Ligand SMILES: Nc1ncnc2c1ncn2[C@@H]1O[C@H](COP(=O)(O)OP(=O)(O)O)[C@@H](O)[C@H]1O
């Protein structure tokens with residue numbers, strides 16, 4: 001990609017798990033060799049069942065976790081090497097919106113303090129007065145009222161809290177935001193409002209998103225491209241429309257069939273592709289293709305060779321069905 | 325998943341002005357502490373305790389200032405007198421006014437109680453906060469040090485310190501605080517350990533907040549409830565330790581007087597003038613009782629389950 005703002009290069013993020021002090025150290029492979037790029041002003045959707053490592057990947061990208069292997073590049077710079085002022089700049093430009101609107105705001109701070117804090121940290125604007133003005137502006141941008149400034153988070157609903165979160169990240173004028181399931185805790189009617197708001201500010205402020213969701217329905221509308229993640233790996237990356245209309249990987253097909261659709265004809269055709277079985281533990285990832293234990297089309301080769309992402313049409317897919 | 329959801333562009337419309345507010349939960353804007361105070365006020369016993377303690381504090385400040393008698397002013401013409409209008413609690417074996425001495429003792433006992441609680445608060449919060457937040461090897465070493473301190477015989481240390489530094493308020497404070505902060509440190513560490521994984525702490529980190537900002541402005545603030553409850557337990561236990569030390573004769577020594585010292589002095593006269601021991605003992609008992617009621621009230625007030 002020519003103007004990638006973010007490049008994730010063979011990233012693995014493992015968590016050490018201690019069973020007992022004498023046992024051999026075990027690793028939980030939350031993210032297991034993921035590569036993709038996000039362009040300027042692009043929204044890259046990331047979907048997958050819960051527990052497949054989406055949040056861990058998002059947190060690795062904003063440098064909450066350090067990758068066990070591989071690198072993340074932001075504007076061409078390896079974020080693992082950033083220090084001092086460069087790190088500060090990275091912290092200003094790359095932000096994250098969290099999934100749980102009830103846990104992501106400090107309950108002891110007023111809305112005004114919450115939104116002003118990032119500006120205090122980065123010493124933006126000359127005076128406290130100017131910061132206060134900016135807070136009011138931001139409240140308006142995200143659709144809250146100026147008199148909400150003195151209230152506490154517990155007085156707001158989930159959707160409003162998510163707006164407060166958004167205002168907090170916007171205070172820094174970010175260029176890249178990881179949205180970690182920002183709408184999955186909200187009512188369906190409110191989900192649309194938040195997506196709408198995110199799109200509006202994307203256009204106004206020229207922001208790129210990594211938009212994480214556990215179902216395809218929510219990301220399809222906002223994303224240009226989508227990656228489907230299973231047990232720590234990306235199994236398919238494609239243009240949003242293409243992935244929706246013509247999914248290649250059996251896992252992507254199953255994810256699609258989980259979206260209820262009004263047409264009973266199509267519904268019946270897709271129902272056959274429902275996912276059976278439990279998702280295996282990331283402590284014990286199956287050999288070869290991780291999805292083979294639940295795949296309706298598994299072949300002997302799937303147990304032996306881990307499929308690599310390869311280009312099929314306009315998409316990339318990691319599946320032996322498409323071996324050349 | 326039986327609902328039929330399809331997201332199409334025409335679903336995404338800006339809200340009208342009043343729709344924007346329909347989700348708003350109307351609630352009185354109350355801070356956490358106002359809320360807790362509201363619950364505390366409902367507890368009668370805690371309020372009585374608070375009233376008693378306030379009166380005690382005010383008397384402890386004013387009585388020695390305005391009384392015509394000094395705490396160490398002897399009057400050999402009025403030994404071992406019974407309570408009267410001039411001496412509301414009578415006089416002791418040197419003719420000193422017991423009321424003034426008890427109020428003077430209140431100054432010493434209460435200030436030891438409050439200042440040792442304050443010292444433990446500061447040390448415990450900083451130490452436990454750093455251990456919990458930094459984690460890893462640092463935490464392991466810090467908490468093992470705490471375990472070792474905790475396993476030492478408490479009273480023995482206090483007595484040793486008194487022997488080395490002499491019997492004065494400072495060495496009593498050191499003696500009490502040297503182990504009393506441990507409970508606070510452990511409590512704060514446990515709280516910080518769970519809070520630091522929460523999304524609001526991660527959000528502060530991603531915003532670029534420094535470690536100390538995250539620790540104090542985000543994590544410690546959010547465990548203020550248990551911290552305050554712990555402080556209200558520390559005060560009576562410090563007062564009690566001091567009274568005990570002075571009673572067995574290694575705390576504050578005469579003519580200065582804490583409640584423990586007074587009880588110790590009166591002990592020798594328990595057969596001839598039993599009333600003299602009642603005053604310091606009563607003061608200790610009622611103060612402890614009040615502090616315990618306050619402690620109960622505070623812990624109920626900060627209990628999140630009681631909303
Ligand atoms: N801090 C952590 N320590 C240990 N294991 C973790 C941690 N965070 C996540 N995990 C594990 O990593 C896996 C992926 O989790 P997560 O990234 O949260 O998935 P998702 O966001 O897709 O639901 C899960 O099995 C989870 O239990």
Ligand SMILES: [Mg+2]
Nearest residue numbers: 054055099181
């Ligand atoms: Mg998640």
